[in-house]
Amino acid sequence: MNTHIQAEAPRGADLKAGALAGVIAGATFMMMEMGLVAMAGQSPWGPPRMIAAIVMGPGVLPPPATFDLTILMAAMGVHFMLSIVIGVVFAMVAHRFGLLKALLAGAAVGLGLYVVNFYGFTAFFPWFAMARNAISIVSHIAFGMVLGLSYRVLTK
Template identity: 45%
Template sequence: MSLSWSAAIGAGIVAGVVATGAQIVLWWSFTDALPEILFRDARLAAAILMGPEVLPPPATFDWQVMAAATFIHFAISIAYGLILAWLISRFGMSTAFSLLAGSIYGLTLYVMNMYGATFVFPWFSAARDWITVVTHVVFGISLAWTYKALSKTQ
């Protein structure tokens, strides 16, 4: 099975949206921090491009921060989508095995993002919690499922 670039890119975008939606639902269900936690996490991502000067409180809406965070979020989601799609294609995984691989991939991304990336961007340590773990697993599963679905249509 060969890699479908368009399916991988599409899966990265879809998984980025699904994971963000899941994270917002979990925040809404288990914390009383919305929308501040959303604005905080947007600042954490935006600081990759804009620098750490966007980090200090208050965590309020800023369209430039949200635009930078959205760009970073989808660029990374697409890159991660290409990697998982390559693995799924390379090993000819069934849908069930792809979903299992996606969940493991999501956990791996959590460790890489929340522990590895903090060597360069230490501010991400603020987002280490169970909701972020679950969100990464949701990302991996939705990435695998979407890639499998989109690559069948091509």
């Protein structure tokens, strides 16, 4: 008797494209978030430190929000792992969507991620509350829209 349970992708869903779209959206998000934070007069190293603190603990949080390769690598590992998972899940849902619907669904996913990250997960990671702002909202919505666009382009 085979007791191994294996999840299957919905017919037509391209999970590899979803994972790659997650990486593309994750990279876009990180560059945008760090750039907008810097334009607002804050250290661009603050957002990666907040992400790294998920696995490294709050001791890596600013101040000082300076560059640290170990912290940056931890942040990128967490961030891209989550981006890939989100991309794969998105592919399972959005594989039937055209471009416009994928963009709108992506925007909704991004906004949902913002709410979950900055209001839900603050119970576990209270430092996320300090980043409840327009930059985080816009960056998350952009993440979702880039996810939707990338997935559609990769699956044409």
